[in-house]
Amino acid sequence: MAEARKQLDRRWLWLGAGILLVVVFFLVRELTRQRLPVRIATVTRDALASTISTNGRVEPEANYEIHSPLATTVKAVYVQPGDQVPAGKILMVLDDVEARARVAAAESGVKTAQAGLEAVLHHGTLEQRQTAAADVASRRLDRDQAKRDLEALIKLNSTGAASQSEVAAARQRLEAAEANLHAAEQSAQSRYSAADLARAQAALDDAEAALTAARAVEAQTTVRAPISGTVYSLNTAPTEFAESGKLLLEMADLRRDRVRAYFDEPDIGRLAVGQQILIKWDAKPELLWHGHIERTPVSVITYGTRNVGEVLVAIDGGDGTLLPDTNVTVTVTTSSQLDVLNIPREALFSQSGKPYVFRVIGNDLVKTPVVTGTLNLTQVAIVSGLNEGDKVATGTTSGQPLQEGIPIKVVQ
Numbered sequence: 226m227a228e229a230r231k232q233l234d235r236r237w238l239w240l241g242a243g244i245l246l247v248v249v250f251f252l253v254r255e256l257t258r259q260r261l262p263v264r265i266a267t268v269t270r271d272a273l274a275s276t277i278s279t280n281g282r283v284e285p286e287a288n289y290e291i292h293s294p295l296a297t298t299v300k301a302v303y304v305q306p307g308d309q310v311p312a313g314k315i316l317m318v319l320d321d322v323e324a325r326a327r328v329a330a331a332e333s334g335v336k337t338a339q340a341g342l343e344a345v346l347h348h349g350t351l352e353q354r355q356t357a358a359a360d361v362a363s364r365r366l367d368r369d370q371a372k373r374d375l376e377a378l379i380k381l382n383s384t385g386a387a388s389q390s391e392v393a394a395a396r397q398r399l400e401a402a403e404a405n406l407h408a409a410e411q412s413a414q415s416r417y418s419a420a421d422l423a424r425a426q427a428a429l430d431d432a433e434a435a436l437t438a439a440r441a442v443e444a445q446t447t448v449r450a451p452i453s454g455t456v457y458s459l460n461t462a463p464t465e466f467a468e469s470g471k472l473l474l475e476m477a478d479l480r481r482d483r484v485r486a487y488f489d490e491p492d493i494g495r496l497a498v499g500q501q502i503l504i505k506w507d508a509k510p511e512l513l514w515h516g517h518i519e520r521t522p523v524s525v526i527t528y529g530t531r532n533v534g535e536v537l538v539a540i541d542g543g544d545g546t547l548l549p550d551t552n553v554t555v556t557v558t559t560s561s562q563l564d565v566l567n568i569p570r571e572a573l574f575s576q577s578g579k580p581y582v583f584r585v586i587g588n589d590l591v592k593t594p595v596v597t598g599t600l601n602l603t604q605v606a607i608v609s610g611l612n613e614g615d616k617v618a619t620g621t622t623s624g625q626p627l628q629e630g631i632p633i634k635v636v637q
Contacts, residue, residue, distance in 0.1 A: 260634040262622045268615040274561040281486035281555045285477030293467035294445040314450045321446040331436035338429035345417045345425040364409045368402035454478040479545035484538040486555045493534045495559040503556045516540045566607040572617045585616035
């Protein structure tokens with residue numbers, strides 16, 4: 226009996242020792258097992274704005290380019306880039322010799338066309354009218370003489386002194402004289418047709434248009450400021466030759482600038498007139514400008530290697546600091562929400578189009594499906610699936626992927 230009890234005690238002892246060894250094994254394994262180093266973030270409640278950033282170029286709302294109206298020499302320049310000038314101020318003077326010669330030739334052409342139209346309206350030139358009047362008078366005398374001859378022969382025929390054939394011949398001469406007189410009168414009164422009148426009027430119109438153009442060119446040889454603004458580009462100097470059409474200078478009211486921004490095609494659908502814009506210029510990083518979308522894209526164009534839509538951005542309260550043709554960064558706020566749960570975007574993952582996060586519970590990762598809302602470059606709103614204060618993993622410091630079932634340690 227005592228021997229049986231001793232054997233039973235030994236069995237329990239060996240069983241207890243085995244259990245202890247198993248517990249020690251798993252305890253040592255848990256304590257020595259490598260843990261996945263994980264960075265975490267806290268689910269917070271805050272305002273969240275969705276933004277898009279892109280590049281743009283500053284341009285004046287109304288840009289004035291002054292081009293040389295003809296090939297000539299620059300006689301004098303009275304401004305420098307950056308000068309603010311009032312409307313009407315003389316900016317430069319060009320040599321106007323050729324322009325004045327063109328005006329003189331155009332004036333001569335107008336006078337010639339006027340003389341041609343006057344001749345048509347008055348049935349010929351003065352010389353032609355005098356010649357026609359003399360011809361009519363001569364033809365009238367011929368008719369009167371033929372008429373008297375006929376009357377005389379008729380009387381002689383009644384007494385038998387003239388034959389009937391002589392009377393007939395005299396009557397034919399009278400008819401011929403009357404026909405010649407009628408033709409002369411018609412020629413004097415209707416020398417030109419309606420087509421001749423239209424052609425003469427058109428010639429005068431062309432000549433007057435040429436004169437107007439020549440005078441406009443002459444006026445442009447004295448270059449005046451079209452508006453009150455700033456000369457921001459000057460491309461010539463005194464004594465330089467300027468070919469016809471050469472850009473001489475540019476000026477604008479720099480307080481009324483705008484930005485032409487280039488948004489990638491996938492982002493165009495999120496844009497709307499009136500959305501707020503933040504503008505940054507690398508040349509003055511300490512300054513910010515505000516604006517709003519004035520016009521959304523009407524087409525997609527190729528810009529370098531990108532397909533983009535052009536957006537016009539009105540600058541609110543422009544002060545003239547932004548210079549034309551400078552490159553800037555524009556950021557548009559497409560949507561904004563107040564007091565929403567949000568997490569860093571790197572904490573959000575997706576599988577088969579369904580978003581999820583790894584929630585940190587103790588030393589474990591729990592894969593948790595979520596419903597997302599507004600997002601921007603750094604944050605994403607969480608509609609459901611998480612609570613304020615929850616911890617989520619954003620990644621590892623070892624480069625290993627996040628996954629369930631591996632113990633973790635939180636690192637900064």
